[in-house]
Each structure stands twice: as C-alpha cells, then as structure tokens.
Amino acid sequence: MQKPVVAIVGRPNVGKSTLVNRLAVSREAIVHESRGVTRDRSYHDCDWNGREFTLIDTGGIESVHSKDVFAPRIREQALVACDEADAIVFVVDGSVGVTDEDEEVARVVRASKKPVFLVVNKIDNPEAQLDSWNYYSLGVGEPQALSASHGHGTGDLLDEVIAALPADDGYEEPADDGALNVAIIGRPNVGKSSLANRLAKRERFIVADLAGTTRDATDTLISWKDNLIRLVDTAGMRKKTQVHEDVEYYSLVRGLQAMDRADVCLLVVDSTVGVTEQDQKLMGMAVDRGCAIVIVLNKWDLIDTDEKRDRVMASLGQRMSFASWAPSVNISALTGRSTDRVLAAALRVAQNHSQQIKTPQLNNLITQVRESGHTVTSKNRRLKINYGTQTGSKPPVFSFWCNAPDLIDDNYERFLENRLRATFDLEGTPIRLRFRRKDESK
Incomplete structure (x- = not known):
C-alpha cells in the first residue's frame, strides 16, 4: 500500500x-x-x-x-x-x-x-x-x-x-527504491521542462516561453525499458551576478542540491545559441560534484544549415574541452525527436559511473605505461608507479602507489587519465586520481 x-x-x-x-x-x-x-x-x-x-x-x-x-x-x-x-x-x-x-x-x-x-x-x-x-x-x-x-x-x-486518511493497513516502502537519479540542468529557457515532460510522457512540468518558469527542483519517477528513473527538473541557473531576486537565489540552491544527489546530469544546451560560458560553468559544477554527464543539444530541429551545425559543434569543442569525455545527443524536446537517445545515454554513462575495474586489468595498464618510458623526472629523481587499484565509484576513483607522489604534475595526470579512458569504457563519467607513496597502506 x-x-x-x-x-x-x-x-x-x-x-x-x-x-x-x-x-x-x-x-x-x-x-x-x-x-x-x-x-x-x-x-x-x-x-x-x-x-x-x-x-x-x-x-x-x-x-x-x-x-x-x-x-x-x-x-x-x-x-x-x-x-x-x-x-x-x-x-x-x-x-x-x-x-x-x-x-x-x-x-x-x-x-x-x-x-x-x-x-x-x-x-x-x-x-x-x-x-x-x-x-x-x-x-x-x-x-x-x-x-x-x-x-x-x-x-x-x-x-x-x-x-x-484511509486506514493504515501497513505499507512498506524501501529506503532506497533503486531509481537512477537524473537531474536536468541548464540555463533558463533552454527546454529543460519540455524535455522532462517528453521523457515522462505527460505534462508534469509547467512550460512557457519565458525564462524562470521553473523555480523548485521537482521530482517524477518514470520507468524506461525496465529501468526506474527519477527525473529532477531544476530551475535555470543564471550567473551569480544576474541572480537578483531571493526566489532566484533559492532556486539556484535547490538546483545545486539536485546536482548533489544526482547520479547523472543532463546538461541541456540551446543549439540555436550554442554552448555558452554559463553552460561551461554548469558543466564544471557537475564535474566537481562527481556526476556522470550527458550534454543534450536541444532545439536541433531549428539548426537548418551545415554552417549552423558546424558553429554549434565548434562551440561544444571549445567550451567543453575539459570534459571531452561527455557524450552529446542532438534532440528536439518540442517534437520528441531522438529523446529516447537521452535516456539510453543516461543509462550508459550511469553504468560507467558505477563500474568497478579489476585490479589486474589496471595493473596491466600500469605495466604498459612503465614500459613506454613516459614518466616525470626532476633533479635525478624519476617517478615510478608500482601498482594501482580502484578505491571508489560514483565517480570512479583510482589510487596509485608510487615512489615520489610530489613529482606528479597536471600534465602527467592528464596523460594517465587519457590512457585510462583509452583502455576502459569511462565515457560520460569524471574520474578521480589519487597518488600515494608506496609505503603508505591507505
């Protein structure tokens, strides 16, 4: 009951x-x-x-x-x-x-x-x-x-x-219903509520041609191909300098809270505008919170020339270069075009987000990296990674034990992340790298 x-x-x-x-x-x-x-x-x-x-x-x-x-x-x-x-x-x-x-x-x-x-x-x-x-x-x-x-x-x-109220015949609801939490984020008026309604297949969220239609983060449960998904439609997030009203401030807070409890963020972008600086910042927020991410290029039906398409994809490559691992889907929430691909992509990146890579597989990669000779040296010191293991998920966390963690710089971290992504299916999920001295137990 x-x-x-x-x-x-x-x-x-x-x-x-x-x-x-x-x-x-x-x-x-x-x-x-x-x-x-x-x-x-x-x-x-x-x-x-x-x-x-x-x-x-x-x-x-x-x-x-x-x-x-x-x-x-x-x-x-x-x-x-x-x-x-x-x-x-x-x-x-x-x-x-x-x-x-x-x-x-x-x-x-x-x-x-x-x-x-x-x-x-x-x-x-x-x-x-x-x-x-x-x-x-x-x-x-x-x-x-x-x-x-x-x-x-x-x-x-x-x-x-x-x-x-009706008589209490004893109802039991599990603390965790196992639903995949999917937050729909984006700037105001990019089509988030239209997408949520399309995915839910009913008019659950109010839609209007005005920015700021949604104020609260609002949940709805759907089932798609035997998968239970909780959609959270959030208020459009403006730049902080443009958040003038108290209502907008609380909407921003609710949106951030929705991201904190999300497994996957669908970042909705208005294709007619292209990827903006604010879209870039929202992506950064989702990455910082460890969410899996799918970029949803909405209003694609209004992009009617190759020149416009090239401009949109160029803005995507330029603004989102720090998260090039995030897949993108071209859709029209208004017509329903390709919206099923959004949920398929969300489930795919969620699986990568929660996966556990076996330690022998990870150490095979470390051996290949070591044999390639790519490392970091400084003043007669040379970095050597001895072994590694995955120590967390959602997002995946990889811990590496080495002789000199202080030698590791941003370039080497990017190199190692690229090798991990080339070897394992980590599409759509951020990853975290941890480096420890080989005599540390934890």
Whole structure:
C-alpha cells in the first residue's frame, strides 16, 4: 500500500509552502512574499505520531480570468494534486479575509469530493478570536485558525488530517527504491521542462516561453525499458551576478542540491545559441560534484544549415574541452525527436559511473605505461608507479602507489587519465586520481 497523500491548496501567497515546510519539518519548499513562487506541484514526506503520509505543495489557484501567463498551467497542476490526494488542506489568509479567488478555490475543492480541511492562516496570536462566520460562506466545513510561521494550531490540524486518511493497513516502502537519479540542468529557457515532460510522457512540468518558469527542483519517477528513473527538473541557473531576486537565489540552491544527489546530469544546451560560458560553468559544477554527464543539444530541429551545425559543434569543442569525455545527443524536446537517445545515454554513462575495474586489468595498464618510458623526472629523481587499484565509484576513483607522489604534475595526470579512458569504457563519467607513496597502506 502506498502512503496516503494530502494536497495543500489555496490562492497565491496565503502561506501554503510555509505550511508545507512546517508540517514536513523541512525547508524544501521555496517561501517568498511574492505571489506565484510555487508553480509545479512538489512532494514532501511527512510523519505525525508514527503515521506517514505525503504532502503535495501546489501553486496558487487564480481566477480563470487571470492575466498571469502561468495561471492556467498552475491551476491544472493543482487540480492534478487534488485528484491524487486522499485529503485536501485548503489555506486562506486570515489577515485578509475571504476573497473572490478563495471562492474560486472553494469551487475546485468542493468538486473533488475529498475530505477538506479549511485552514485560516496567519493568525499569529493564539488568543485571537476567529470570525468564523465569514469563512463558512466558502462551504467547505469548519474553519480552523492556524499560524504556519509560528506553528500554532498545526498539531490539531494534523490530528484531524490523520483521522480522515484511509486506514493504515501497513505499507512498506524501501529506503532506497533503486531509481537512477537524473537531474536536468541548464540555463533558463533552454527546454529543460519540455524535455522532462517528453521523457515522462505527460505534462508534469509547467512550460512557457519565458525564462524562470521553473523555480523548485521537482521530482517524477518514470520507468524506461525496465529501468526506474527519477527525473529532477531544476530551475535555470543564471550567473551569480544576474541572480537578483531571493526566489532566484533559492532556486539556484535547490538546483545545486539536485546536482548533489544526482547520479547523472543532463546538461541541456540551446543549439540555436550554442554552448555558452554559463553552460561551461554548469558543466564544471557537475564535474566537481562527481556526476556522470550527458550534454543534450536541444532545439536541433531549428539548426537548418551545415554552417549552423558546424558553429554549434565548434562551440561544444571549445567550451567543453575539459570534459571531452561527455557524450552529446542532438534532440528536439518540442517534437520528441531522438529523446529516447537521452535516456539510453543516461543509462550508459550511469553504468560507467558505477563500474568497478579489476585490479589486474589496471595493473596491466600500469605495466604498459612503465614500459613506454613516459614518466616525470626532476633533479635525478624519476617517478615510478608500482601498482594501482580502484578505491571508489560514483565517480570512479583510482589510487596509485608510487615512489615520489610530489613529482606528479597536471600534465602527467592528464596523460594517465587519457590512457585510462583509452583502455576502459569511462565515457560520460569524471574520474578521480589519487597518488600515494608506496609505503603508505591507505
């Protein structure tokens, strides 16, 4: 049996994400005083008195006549959350009272036929008397005063929510579901959410022709050729000097956190622009974090001449020369062209990322390197590598025992890495080299 699901809904800026963070005892949901910070729905684990369930944070539901370009898609995401939920927490702003937008949300939740809990948020003084009659007009039951920012009333709310959830027949979920974590990263408006929707084969992520559509890092599980894959769509990462809003700063942090837990990063590049300096920096971040990487050249259907193709590939070779081992895939997320190749490449590099090369194979390579005579010398000292072994994976770490580790320079490290890559299949994964004196045991 799966965990029960509770959806948090309401109009914009009533404190839904603050409540999610309070109930889930986390800081996962981005909170800001601006309207419309949350757009895609996001999922958060919650536990109350030993009863586990999942919270869904949703974007603010606005009037169908709203001029906000994102409003229809945010509304659609919230409706999906209501359909998925076993119970709904409807949040209104107690400092404002009932608005027309609240009435709009009330119509949505009444149509869901699910248990609904009306929460009047921002009642920060627990001694304050709530004018309940004003909220009965919404027609969704007894209003309950609460302060998400201070925590007043959250315990009573959770008691009532737990009582309304389906009976606990005993469900077991493994701590690790074995899914491959794939983070989709890139600059704003390069097609990350379009690619995520195409791979998930449903409209899971909001897409618009505006930079900054995605703010949170949002997960979805898919199955592809019997492989379980967790896709994480991240906010577009700008240069730090261009991150002006608090919301963008938190989006950047969420994106970096997604990279930290990813096995594979899909770096999405706009082919019509070519590989930029910011793409190069994002690649460097992924390499530093030890992720396997696939470069996804999106909007390839718009590259209609050989000259344009040559220009894109030249920018790829120039900007990504430090990670020439990363494969690239030409796709169109809009039309779906070659998108299956993205998942095939992700699985291939993930296998290389986690592989374990046998010590005899590695020492055969060391013997060949030694016999070739390529080494480092300085003041009558000569480097000699005695043996090596793989001491880590994700990414692969190779440790070499030698007579003089201090002689090893960047040129020799690059030489040895190139020999490793020429001998073993390490496509798509960074590697780490460690050099130790031969009398060191570890």
